[in-house]
Amino acid sequence: xLDNLARLARYRGLIQSLVARELKARYRGSVLxxxxxxxxxxxxxxxxxxxxxxxxxxxxxxxxxxxxxxxxGLLPWTWFASSLMESSGVLISGGNLIKKVLFPAExxxxxxxxxxxxxxxxxxxxxxxxxxxxxxxxxVPELLCFPLVVAVQFIFTLGCALxxxxxTVHFRDIRDIxxxxxxxxxxxxxxxYSYQYAPTLARRFMNLxxxxxxxxxxxxxxFFPGPFGHWKWLVALGAVSVAWFxxxxxxxxxxxxxxxxxx
Amino acid sequence: xxxxxxxxxxxxxxxxxxxxxxxRESMIEDRTSNLGPRSSNMQPRTSGLEPRTSTAxxxxxxxxxVSKIYRRFAHRKQFATLKSALLSRSLIKNLKPDETFTAxxxxxxxxxxxxxxxxxxxxxxxxxxxxKLIAGITKPSSGTVQVDGRISALIExxxxxxxxxxxxxxxxxxxxxxxxTKREIARRFDEIVEFAELREFIDxxxxxxxxxxxxxxxxxxxxxxxxxVLLVDEVLAVGDEGFTHKCLNxxxxxxxxxxxxxxxTHSLGLVDRFCDEALWLDGGRIHGSGxxxxxxxxxxxxxxxxxxxxxxxNDAKARQSAAATIVSPDEPASAVLPDSPVETAIAPGDxxxxxxxxxxSREVEITEVMLTGSDGAGHVFRSGDPLDVRITLRAPLPIxxxxxxxxVFNAQGVCCYGTNTAIEDLAPEYLSxxxxxxxxxxxxxxxxxxxxxxxAVHKIDGYPYDYHRLLYTFRVKSRxxxxxxxxxxxxxxxxxxxxxxSPERDDE
Numbered sequence: 054x055l056d057n058l059a060r061l062a063r064y065r066g067l068i069q070s071l072v073a074r075e076l077k078a079r080y081r082g083s084v085l086x087x088x089x090x091x092x093x094x095x096x097x098x099x100x101x102x103x104x105x106x107x108x109x110x111x112x113x114x115x116x117x118x119x120x121x122x123x124x125x126g127l128l129p130w131t132w133f134a135s136s137l138m139e140s141s142g143v144l145i146s147g148g149n150l151i152k153k154v155l156f157p158a159e160x161x162x163x164x165x166x167x168x169x170x171x172x173x174x175x176x177x178x179x180x181x182x183x184x185x186x187x188x189x190x191x192x193v194p195e196l197l198c199f200p201l202v203v204a205v206q207f208i209f210t211l212g213c214a215l216x217x218x219x220x221t222v223h224f225r226d227i228r229d230i231x232x233x234x235x236x237x238x239x240x241x242x243x244x245x246y247s248y249q250y251a252p253t254l255a256r257r258f259m260n261l262x263x264x265x266x267x268x269x270x271x272x273x274x275x276f277f278p279g280p281f282g283h284w285k286w287l288v289a290l291g292a293v294s295v296a297w298f299x300x301x302x303x304x305x306x307x308x309x310x311x312x313x314x315x316x
Numbered sequence: 317x318x319x320x321x322x323x324x325x326x327x328x329x330x331x332x333x334x335x336x337x338x339x340r341e342s343m344i345e346d347r348t349s350n351l352g353p354r355s356s357n358m359q360p361r362t363s364g365l366e367p368r369t370s371t372a373x374x375x376x377x378x379x380x381x382v383s384k385i386y387r388r389f390a391h392r393k394q395f396a397t398l399k400s401a402l403l404s405r406s407l408i409k410n411l412k413p414d415e416t417f418t419a420x421x422x423x424x425x426x427x428x429x430x431x432x433x434x435x436x437x438x439x440x441x442x443x444x445x446x447x448k449l450i451a452g453i454t455k456p457s458s459g460t461v462q463v464d465g466r467i468s469a470l471i472e473x474x475x476x477x478x479x480x481x482x483x484x485x486x487x488x489x490x491x492x493x494x495x496x497t498k499r500e501i502a503r504r505f506d507e508i509v510e511f512a513e514l515r516e517f518i519d520x521x522x523x524x525x526x527x528x529x530x531x532x533x534x535x536x537x538x539x540x541x542x543x544x545v546l547l548v549d550e551v552l553a554v555g556d557e558g559f560t561h562k563c564l565n566x567x568x569x570x571x572x573x574x575x576x577x578x579x580x581t582h583s584l585g586l587v588d589r590f591c592d593e594a595l596w597l598d599g600g601r602i603h604g605s606g607x608x609x610x611x612x613x614x615x616x617x618x619x620x621x622x623x624x625x626x627x628x629x630n631d632a633k634a635r636q637s638a639a640a641t642i643v644s645p646d647e648p649a650s651a652v653l654p655d656s657p658v659e660t661a662i663a664p665g666d667x668x669x670x671x672x673x674x675x676x677s678r679e680v681e682i683t684e685v686m687l688t689g690s691d692g693a694g695h696v697f698r699s700g701d702p703l704d705v706r707i708t709l710r711a712p713l714p715i716x717x718x719x720x721x722x723x724v725f726n727a728q729g730v731c732c733y734g735t736n737t738a739i740e741d742l743a744p745e746y747l748s749x750x751x752x753x754x755x756x757x758x759x760x761x762x763x764x765x766x767x768x769x770x771x772a773v774h775k776i777d778g779y780p781y782d783y784h785r786l787l788y789t790f791r792v793k794s795r796x797x798x799x800x801x802x803x804x805x806x807x808x809x810x811x812x813x814x815x816x817x818s819p820e821r822d823d824e
Contacts, residue, residue, distance in 0.1 A: 066498065070489045078480040081521070153472035154493055155452050313454045314386060 054306045057157070064157065068164055075168040090175045094128060101127075101245055116247050121183045125275045126244030126268040128180060129202075132173035133210050133264060134235045140165040140214035141221045141228045148316035158312050159305055162214040170207060180275070190278040198281055202270045205287060209263060209294035215301035219308045222315050242268050266290045374464060376545050376576035377427040377450055382459030384420040384445050384600075419445040421600040422459075427593075429464070430574040432567075434587030434608060436615055437597035443580045446597065447471065447549050450578065465544025465576075468494060474534025479523035483514060486522050487537055494541045504540045511562070512536035532559060539566055546570055549580045564590070584612045585795075620696040620793060627695035627789045634672050634787050672768075672787055676780035680715055680747060680773045684708040685788050687769075689760075697760055699794035699803060705755040707771055714748035718781065722755050723770035724762075725786060732762060732801050738776055761803045764794040 080086040102120055116122040140162040144151065147161045184191065221227045242264050248256060259265040266286045273281050420442045427433045435443050448454045449461050451469035476493045477486045487508055491501040501508075509518050512532040514525075522530065539546075546567075567590070570577060581587060587594050587608050594611035596604040598618075604611050688704040689697040697703055705722060721736030737744070769788035774780040794803075810816075 067489075067492045070492050070498075074478055074481055074485065074489055077485070078478050081480045149472065149475045150493075152453065153469075153475040155467070155469065156476075156493060310455055313448075 054303055057159075057306060058302060060157065061159070061163075064160055068160060068167065071160065071164040072168045072171060075164060076171060079168075087175075090172055091179055094124070094131060094176050094179065097127060097131075098123060105245065115250050118183075118187045121187050121189060122247070122272065122276050123245055124180050124183055125271045126242070128173055128176050129206060129267060129271055130239060130242065130244055130264070131176075132169045133206065133267075134239070135172075136166045136169040136210050137213055137217060137231060137235065138228075139169070141217040141231055144218045144222050144312060145225075145316050151312050151316055158309060159215060159302070162218040162305075163211065166207065166210050166214050170203075184275065189275060191275070195274045195281050198270075198284065198287075199274055201291075202267060202274065202287060205291040205294050206267050208298050209267070209290070212294060212297035212299075212301035215298070215305040219305045219312075222308070222312055238262075238264065241265075243272075244268050247272075260286075263290055263293065374429055375426045375462075376429045376431075376464050377425070377433075377578065378460075378462040379423055379425045379446070379450065380460045380462075382420060382423050382446075382449060382456040382461060383418065384442075384449060384454065385457040386417045386419055387415070419600050420449070420456075423597075423600075423602055424459075425595060425602065425605065427576055427578060429576055430571075431593060432571055432577040432579065432591045434591035434594045435578065435580045435597060436582070436584060436587055436594060436612065437603070438619075441597040442600040443597055444471075444549055445600075447547050447578065447580050450545075451547050463545055466495065466541070467545045467547065468538050468541040468543035469547040469549070470535065470538050471547070471549045472534075473531045473538065474522075477522050477530065477534065480521055482520060483509075483518040483522055483525070483533055487518075487533065490534070490537045491541070494538060496541060508533075508536045508540050511540070511566075513559070528556075535563065539563075543575065545576045545578070547578050547580075550582065584616065588612050616793070620791075623791055624695045627791065631695075631787065631789055634789075635674070635784075673785045674783065674787065675785075676772075676774070676782040678782055679713065680709055680711045680718060680781040682707060682771055682773060682782045682784055683710050685769070685771050685784065687788065687790050695789065696791045696793060699762060699764065699792050699796075700759050703757045703760045705757075705769065705771070707753040707755070709747065709751045709753060709773060711747045711749065711751070714746050715781075716744060716746050717775045718744045718747050719774055719776055720753055721770070721772045721774070725768045725770065726762075726801060727766045727768075730801065732767065734770070736772075744776075759805070760792060761805065762792045763798055763800055763803050764792055766791050 080089060083089065085092065098120055101123055105119060143161045143165050144158060147158075150156045150161070151158050183189075217227060217231065241259070241262055243251065243259060248259060248265065248269050251259065266283065267290070269283050270281070270287045273279075273283050423442075423446065425433075435446065437443050445454070447469065448471070449456050450463060451467060451471065452461070452463070453469070453471075474486075474490070476490050478489070484505075487505065488498065488501050491504075492498065496504075509515055512529075512535070514529060514533055517525065517529065522533075525533070548567075564586075567577060567579075579587070579591060591608045593606060594608040595602060596611050596615050603618075604614055684707070686693050686706040686708075687695065687697075688706060690701045707720065707722075709720075711718075719736050719738040721734070721738075723734035724732045726732055767790055768786040769790070770783075770785055771788065772780065772783040772785075774783065
């Protein structure tokens with residue numbers, strides 16, 4: 054397993070080209086093309102802002118300006134959720150490669166997660182726009198933590214993606230289960246509401262939710278004034294994520310031989 | 317989790333150690349070594365420590381006692397559900413096979429460097445499995461596979477192409493997948509496009525390509541990886557004649573440069589002509605290997621025997637069903653046979669629309685029809701061989717008005733030849749008791765194909781005693797794939813400044 058892991062480093066070039074291909078191919082042929090990366094989150098933003106500002110304005114306490122608050126959690130979530138959805142099917146749709154070309158299969162989920170991360174980066178300008186617009190309380194030390202949060206999320210997502218992609222080969226209905234699970238997960242995560250103002254019991258549950266810590270970290274860094282108090286949780290989650298990734302990779306490696314026959 | 321280690325994993329010599337710089341150079345080798353069991357004696361291609369002569373003698377492909385067992389899942393359908401697995405608490409159990417299928421059984425083979433091996437065998441004999449094992453795409457259930465050098469497998473062409481992006485980008489990505497670096501591809505790019513004959517279309521998205529263009533591009537990329545070991549799985553049928561020819565030239569070029577080729581094909585002529593050695597797989601086992609001509613001949617003979625049995629079984633079935641539906645002599649005979657009996661046996665008329673069957677009054681009965689070639693009775697004969705049709709008759713009462721006829725039809729129902737005793741001015745005198753008729757053909761000058769026989773005994777006016785319509789099948793085999801119905805005996809002669817290379821095979 055460690056050998057295989059080390060081998061991945063040699064595949065940088067291939068991963069790069071595949072990610073580039075993924076990004077190019079995604080919007081090829083659509084009129085707005087690349088701008089969909091902006092439009093999709095903006096639409097979501099409009100809907101949620103409308104609901105929580107005008108329909109039930111009491112719900113999100115302490116989250117003003119709301120668009121900025123929501124964006125801090127929503128963009129990372131989109132990266133996470135679409136990585137998982139896509140990677141659950143990636144081995145099946147890439148079956149041709151696995152069956153006919155000598156090809157380390159883990160590259161496919163890795164490419165999916167990475168491509169979605171690039172999308173996340175591409176949507177960051179909107180976030181920057183909102184940060185400037187609302188003159189958010191940014192400090193340099195906090196901003197330096199931002200890459201760390203991204204790294205933790207990347208490793209955590211990768212672990213999930215490896216497990217999901219490998220298991221979906223054997224159990225195809227994981228994809229449907231997953232889409233429902235993600236909806237639930239979204240509302241269980243402080244993205245459209247604030248962790249600080251949630252009831253204690255709910256907060257206890259949220260502490261068990263890995264993505265909650267990521268979302269809170271993003272929010273503390275970019276949105277809330279004051280120091281980045283959540284860093285202990287983030288470091289812990291970082292350690293867990295590395296372990297999680299190794300578990301995922303181990304499982305993937307165990308099931309590797311079955312892919313060429315099952316997909 | 318490499319569970320297999322090549323038997324020579326330990327004796328990695330000084331040349332087996334490689335530096336970091338070489339790692340980048342020999343990316344494919346590393347890939348293969350890590351993916352498959354061929355972990356051991358891989359030499360970096362750049363290593364000049366070993367003299368050329370000794371590498372030429374080393375094996376390029378070594379397959380040692382390899383078996384491949386595919387699992388089948390009887391309980392679980394292909395699209396099993398997680399829920400049901402969880403409910404029955406058999407998640408782990410369900411991941412285990414209930415039934416196995418042995419695709420390869422204890423196969424051992426060695427291909428020395430620079431040799432071309434042709435693998436033949438019927439469908440499902442394990443040829444493609446062997447190729448995938450050597451390519452490292454699947455792992456053997458037991459045994460070891462070692463390949464020395466960079467592999468390129470032409471299994472499915474253009475497998476990694478993405479339809480939305482241009483041919484140019486796909487060439488780069490496909491090339492990287494196959495183990496080239498960006499720089500190497502850039503250097504070979506023009507050559508690849510030239511080879512694929514796609515200069516004008518290279519910047520169009522691949523989804524707009526025809527399947528032929530797609531395959532050509534895939535082939536061009538794969539072949540320009542410049543492998544040491546080339547694995548080819550029945551992909552020569554990708555283009556027009558010209559392209560196939562170009563591919564073959566490329567293979568020949570590979571051969572000249574001392575590369576190793578493993579060719580899985582159904583084109584026996586290609587094996588015969590092109591390969592140094594042939595391997596015949598049957599039911600996952602090696603059925604024979606060695607000189608291509610010998611192996612191909614043995615294979616053809618085996619196929620004939622198989623067909624023989626098949627045809628015999630089919631004929632028996634046809635006769636059985638014909639016997640079950642014996643038509644009364646008057647109705648069909650008068651209905652189908654026109655007045656002139658002499659013509660009916662041969663001239664294509666309405667009755668030739670009739671499918672196989674048997675009818676007649678049975679005043680004379682055809683009890684047996686046997687085809688005998690140079691190797692004895694059978695159903696498969698070589699074009700140009702003698703053929704005897706032995707007809708056994710029984711007439712319980714003496715009969716004076718009788719004609720014995722025979723007709724040969726090809727698979728399209730075209731009458732290739734028909735005659736009878738009346739046409740050939742044999743006037744009947746009498747027939748009584750058991751009799752045998754032998755219709756002897758000196759040379760079966762038919763092209764390859766399946767033929768059916770009509771055999772009949774009837775009165776001069778056409779009244780049938782026993783008419784066997786298309787109940788006997790035989791096959792004509794020929795190594796020359798000429799076309800038409802009849803092959804006249806012929807030779808070619810040339811005058812003037814005409815020369816051909818020495819013939820590749822004699823025309824049997």
